[in-house]
Amino acid sequence: MKLKSIKIKNFRGFSDETTINFENLTAFIGKNDAGKSTVLEALEIFFNNSIVTCEREDLSINSDGDTIEITCIFNNLPDIITLDSSSPTNLANEFLLNPQGDLEIKKCFKATTSKPKPTTFIVCNHPSVQWYHNLLDLKNADLKALARRLNLPSDIYQANSNPSIRAAIWHSIDNLQLELTELQVDKENAKKIYDSLEKYLPIYALFQSDRPSKDDDKEVTDPMKLAVQQALLELNAELERIKEEVKQKAISTAERTLEKLKEMDSELASSLIPEFKTEPKFDSLFKLSINSDDNIPINKRGSGVRRLILLNFFRAEVERKLSESSSQSVIYAFEEPETSQHPKHQEILMQAFMDLAYNTNSQVILTTHTPALGSLLPLESLRFITKDNGNRVVKCGEESVFKEIVDTLGILPDPITxxxxxxxxxxxxxxxxxxxxxxxxx
Structure with missing residues (x-):
């Protein structure tokens, strides 16, 4: 999948809903406090809510309500996906696409608590007719019961396949009355479907310019965490098999226990059902770091050295992705690559970014307030963020945009040696x- 666009509403300086389109390489240019970092942090909240978390204070002072909305739209969708069972399906068959044929996921944060939690929706053309509008919420037993109630022949669907039963039910009516719907997917059975769908979303990796100076400085540890995350994704099939085997063996033990319980209290035993609730968090089990051989913490070596490590992480990623065939998409978001770096290093990093964006299954997002760096990038990649009567405005797509960037920020001659x-x-x-x-x- 690729990130096509983001919609931001009531988040910090973006009070009105603002749509921003993305390319394989997208560079946000603007003055300090124009809103460049806000876009990257909105994406971090959408994908991870980790490095940056949504807070009550993030609600725009000019908002028209108490809800922050961050919506991401994706294209380049997989032809086949697995959602709530082992049966393959696709997003079109499940009526999970918006009118443009894209996957649109909306997360809403009620700013009534200090740490708002998201409510997640898929904005899609979905059946609205009674009995047919909530099939994604139904478990296998409920789907089979509905199919029997509708007198559907059992030979037109596979009883152990939820996608097959849903398709049979939907196909049994001539007019599903498709309507643009905000389908909540973080409750009931739909949550399991969304949890599966999330595995197909791109990994989002944010590298900030303003970092705390700690022994586990994120400038070094974040790329290593990403390396672990990508390694786990490449081993996803094996990990899923292991998880399923553990689940089945554990449930089998629980079932044997209940069988024995029946001998002593059959009524109690019949009211108990084994349920495997906890998904293992493999990414928290593995830790990778780069240490100095003289026991000096990397963060004590200066921001320039830390950024050099980060720079060469990206260069190594280019070589790895060019040599390997990986379907997993990664979005690298990098604030102010010019920070603490020699101009020559900046140029090398820009070339690495372009190689990643145009030669691999990746997207790169940059921010800078240095027009000289913007001049190294393709014109179509530039997004100029500015303020207009207090509102954030994002401009792109015209040659006049770069002239406006130069007029607003100015360009200094190359440094004199x-x-x-x-x-x-x-x-x-x-x-x-x-x-x-x-x-x-x-």
Whole structure:
């Protein structure tokens, strides 16, 4: 899957609903406090709610209610997915696509508590007719009961396949009365379906510019956490098999226990049902770090060194992704790559970003307030964030946008080195930099 766009409403400076489109490479440029980081942090809240969490204070002071809304729209969808059973299906057959044929997921945060929790919806053209509108909420037994109640022949569906039963029920009526619906997917059986669907979403990795200085500095540990996360995804089939085997063996033990209980209290035993509730969190079991051989914490080596490690993480990711065929999409979001880096390193990093974005199954999102970095990127990737009467405005798609960036932020000449001084024009033996035409490279 690829991130097509985001809609932000009532979140910090974005009070009105604002839609922002993404490319394989997207760069947000603007002054300080224009709202660049807000977009990246809204994405972090949507995907992870970890590095940045939604807080009551995030509600825009100009909001028209008490709810923060963050909606992500995805395209390049998989042809086949597995949701609530082992049977394959697809999003179109489950009526989970919006009118444009994209997957639209909306998360709403009620800003009435200090740490609002999301309510998750899929915005889609979904059946609205009675008996047919809530099939995703029904468990297998309920679906089979409904199929029998509708007198559907048992040979037109597979009784152990929820997608098959849903398809048979939906196909039994001529007009499903499809309506644009906000389908809540974090309750009842629909939650299991959404939990499965989440596995197909891109990994979102945010690398911030303003980081705390700790021994486990995130500038070093975050890439390593991402490495563990990606490794687990590549082993997902084996891990799912292990989880299923553990689940079945544990349930079998519970069932044997209940069989013995029947001998002593059959009424009590018949009221008990084994249920496997806890999903293992493998990513919390594995920790990877990079330590200095002289026992000096990496974070004590200076922000430039830490950023160099991060820079070369991205360069290594380019080489790995070019050499491996991986279907898992990753979104790398990087704030201010110019921070603490030599201009040459910035150029190398920009090239790595472009290689990732255009040659692998990845997307890259950048922020900067340095127009010189923006000039290294394709014009279609630029997003200029500015304020208009207090509202955030995101501009893109026209050549005039880059001119506006230059007019607003200005562009400084390249940094002058000591070596350059010896190449300035001289008058009476004195170097005169004011005589240099900066439109011509020295």
């Amino acid at each position: 000591v070596f350059d001084i010896f190449k300035f024009p001289k008058v009476d033996g004195i170097a005169c930099p004011e005589l240099v035409d900066y439109n011509v490279r020295i």
